[in-house]
Amino acid sequence: MKHKKIKSLIGAYLDGELHGKLKNLIEEHLKTCSECKKELDVLKALDKKIRQEKIVFPADSYWDYLPKRIMKKIGTREVGGFLSFRIPRIKWELAGGMIVLLLTFIVFRQMVVDKGKEQLEHVVLMDRSEDEMRETITASEGEGIGVSSTGSISGKKAGMVKDGETVKTKKADVDVSKVSTPKEVMKSPSVTAEESEKRYFGKAGVEKSADIAGQAAPAKKESEAANGALSGMQNELEIRGGRKQIDILSDIKEKENYLKTSKDKVETQNARRSLVRLLYTNANMTRSRVDLERAMKEVQTYRDSYPSDYEDTLELYDDSLQLLIEEMEKEEETSKERK
Amino acid sequence: MVDNNEEVKIDDDDIIEKIKNGDSNAFEVLVKKYQKGIYRLTYRMTNDHFTADELAMETFVRAYKSIKRFRKGANFFNWIYTIAVRLCLNFIKKEKRRIDVDPSNIDAYSIKVKSNDGLLEKVIAKEENTRIREAIRRLPEKLKVVLLLRVDEELSYAEISRVLKIPSGTVMSRLNRARERLKQSIGDYLRK
Numbered sequence: 001m002k003h004k005k006i007k008s009l010i011g012a013y014l015d016g017e018l019h020g021k022l023k024n025l026i027e028e029h030l031k032t033c034s035e036c037k038k039e040l041d042v043l044k045a046l047d048k049k050i051r052q053e054k055i056v057f058p059a060d061s062y063w064d065y066l067p068k069r070i071m072k073k074i075g076t077r078e079v080g081g082f083l084s085f086r087i088p089r090i091k092w093e094l095a096g097g098m099i100v101l102l103l104t105f106i107v108f109r110q111m112v113v114d115k116g117k118e119q120l121e122h123v124v125l126m127d128r129s130e131d132e133m134r135e136t137i138t139a140s141e142g143e144g145i146g147v148s149s150t151g152s153i154s155g156k157k158a159g160m161v162k163d164g165e166t167v168k169t170k171k172a173d174v175d176v177s178k179v180s181t182p183k184e185v186m187k188s189p190s191v192t193a194e195e196s197e198k199r200y201f202g203k204a205g206v207e208k209s210a211d212i213a214g215q216a217a218p219a220k221k222e223s224e225a226a227n228g229a230l231s232g233m234q235n236e237l238e239i240r241g242g243r244k245q246i247d248i249l250s251d252i253k254e255k256e257n258y259l260k261t262s263k264d265k266v267e268t269q270n271a272r273r274s275l276v277r278l279l280y281t282n283a284n285m286t287r288s289r290v291d292l293e294r295a296m297k298e299v300q301t302y303r304d305s306y307p308s309d310y311e312d313t314l315e316l317y318d319d320s321l322q323l324l325i326e327e328m329e330k331e332e333e334t335s336k337e338r339k
Numbered sequence: 340m341v342d343n344n345e346e347v348k349i350d351d352d353d354i355i356e357k358i359k360n361g362d363s364n365a366f367e368v369l370v371k372k373y374q375k376g377i378y379r380l381t382y383r384m385t386n387d388h389f390t391a392d393e394l395a396m397e398t399f400v401r402a403y404k405s406i407k408r409f410r411k412g413a414n415f416f417n418w419i420y421t422i423a424v425r426l427c428l429n430f431i432k433k434e435k436r437r438i439d440v441d442p443s444n445i446d447a448y449s450i451k452v453k454s455n456d457g458l459l460e461k462v463i464a465k466e467e468n469t470r471i472r473e474a475i476r477r478l479p480e481k482l483k484v485v486l487l488l489r490v491d492e493e494l495s496y497a498e499i500s501r502v503l504k505i506p507s508g509t510v511m512s513r514l515n516r517a518r519e520r521l522k523q524s525i526g527d528y529l530r531k
Contacts, residue, residue, distance in 0.1 A: 011515050015489060017496050046521055050490045053471045055382060057375070058392075066378075066392075067370040070399045074363065277389040313388040 003033060010039050014047070056312055065266055245285055252278045269306060276302050280317050287324060296321045351415040358406050366406070370399050373416070376492065377423050383487045384427035386476045394430060398423040414501070420492070421502045424484055431480055474524040482517035485510055 006029050012018050013026045030037050255275040262268045279295040299317050302309075351372075357365035377398050382391035402419050409418060475483060488494045488502060489510075496510045503510070 008515060011518055012496070012511050015496070015514070017511070042522060042526075043518055046518060046525075047490050049467075049471050049525070050475065050486070050521075053468055053475070055379060057378070058388065063371075063374060066374050066395070067367045070370050070396055070403075071364070071367055073396060073400050074366070074403050273389055273392070277387075277393070280389075310388045316387065 003029075003036070006033075007036050007039055010036060011043055014040060014043050058310065061266075069270065245282065248278055248282050248285070252282065269309075272298075272302055272305065273310070276314075276317070280321070283321060283324070287328065289325065289328060292321050292325050292328070296325075352411055355406060355409055355415065356411070358403075363403075366399075366403050369402075369415070369419075373419055374399075376416075377419065379491060380420065380423050380487060381427055383475070383491060384424075384431065384480075384484065386472065390430070394423070394426050398426055401426070414498075417498060417502050420488070420494075421504075424488075424502060428480055428484070471525055474521050477524070478517055478520060482513050482520065485513040486517040486521075489514055 006026060009018065009022070009026060013023065018026060030040060252275065255271050255278065258271050259268065259275065262271060276295070276298050279291070279298050283291040283295040296318065299314055299321070303314055351369065354365050354368050358369075374395065378391055378395045381394035381398070382388060385391055385394065398419065401422050405422075409415065475486070478486065484503065485499060488499045489496075494502065496507045499505075499510045500507045505513075
């Protein structure tokens with residue numbers, strides 16, 4: 001086995017994970033390879049340092065009380081605390097409501113789109129039938145044969161006219177020259193949309209058009225409403241982005257209120273510890289001077305109330321908060337100089 | 340690692356059976372047995388006693404709530420460690436906005452403050468501990484958790500593999516990478 005491969009197995013050898021021939025092979029190699037021997041010594045020293053790294057455990061009373069706290073928490077079914085992954089029931093309900101709303105919107109939107117398509121096809125067919133009729137009128141003028149093209153063709157009739165079909169009557173009763181094509185109508189700037197519809201479709205056409213518009217209008221309103229709901233949901237989602245801080249602030253308030261009335265020493269200590277943690281987390285999120293100083297003050301209060309309790313964590317909090325304040329002061333100075 | 344108290348001798352399966360049969364108070368025995376081990380892990384993963392306390396509590400609460408799904412004969416120790424590890428990893432992942440202070444700054448600040456009190460020697464002695472802790476803290480979570488389960492909790496590769504649901508080969512390669520990184524960051528202390 002190559003030296004490089006053996007070197008990669010030294011960790012596993014140190015951990016007692018190698019057996020039999022492989023273990024013997026490594027041991028033989030270590031007798032002759034100073035580099036691998038040195039690697040083994042370094043890894044041994046490393047593990048020793050990691051194990052020696054002292055964890056200052058909480059006081060004995062903490063271990064006496066932790067099982068009671070857990071059992072109490074289990075008893076009251078209170079899950080969570082300040083932890084960010086807590087999902088309160090209300091959020092599930094909100095999420096459920098939003099999903100129902102979203103599904104309703106999707107289904108409704110699809111219905112509106114389908115209806116719109118259907119009506120558009122209807123209008124296109126009407127358009128096509130008018131063109132066809134006009135062509136027929138033009139073609140039949142010389143023959144004395146006209147088409148009843150008073151513009152009062154109903155939608156249903158228009159819908160029934162198929163490609164290549166012509167509808168013939170005894171005589172043309174319409175001045176064909178007065179019949180405008182849709183393109184002409186559209187080209188005329190002085191013609192309003194309503195007029196253009198009237199001129200092209202005639203009264204019934206307008207009615208039909210209005211009918212379509214009438215059907216489309218509420219659909220549009222509902223679509224807007226659905227869009228509004230979606231927009232509302234988006235807003236809600238945006239709000240949820242900042243929800244964690246809202247949760248933290250509400251938890252802070254809760255702890256502060258609890259501390260005002262609490263008489264149980266251990267519970268008071270737990271609540272004060274949670275308050276420190278919450279204020280520290282909040283200060284890290286907002287990075288505002290007020291929050292940073294408030295957190296530092298609470299760290300100091302905890303330290304004064306419970307000397308030698310969680311010293312290293314309190315020191316870490318203190319140092320971190322102090323550094324943030326210093327950073328903020330530097331930024332303020334820099335921005336002042338720029339001005 | 341477990342507490343050295345009399346309850347240790349009681350078989351986990353028996354306790355779990357009692358809990359499943361409605362004796363919720365029996366769970367307290369399991370808490371007492373594993374609380375320090377779980378706490379050590381949550382503390383090592385977060386480097387913060389207050390968070391470690393919350394995570395340790397949450398681990399036990401979740402274990403209790405899922406105890407009915409625990410299969411008789413399975414290793415409770417591995418099972419509850421799996422819960423703790425996942426809670427820690429989730430917590431760390433979601434705490435992205437958490438302050439990430441450069442340890443060299445903290446050390447410098449601590450020394451600056453403490454030296455004014457004439458406690459420089461104590462601080463220097465403490466510095467090594469801080470450096471090692473910070474080096475571990477700065478490891479990527481995947482490497483850190485394998486290292487802590489191996490070195491602190493003395494789990495075998497097979498046990499780590501079961502807790503983290505990764506192959507033993509991956510356990511070995513992650514351990515190698517974790518140790519390599521630590522060698523680079525605290526190598527000077529290893530030569531002392």
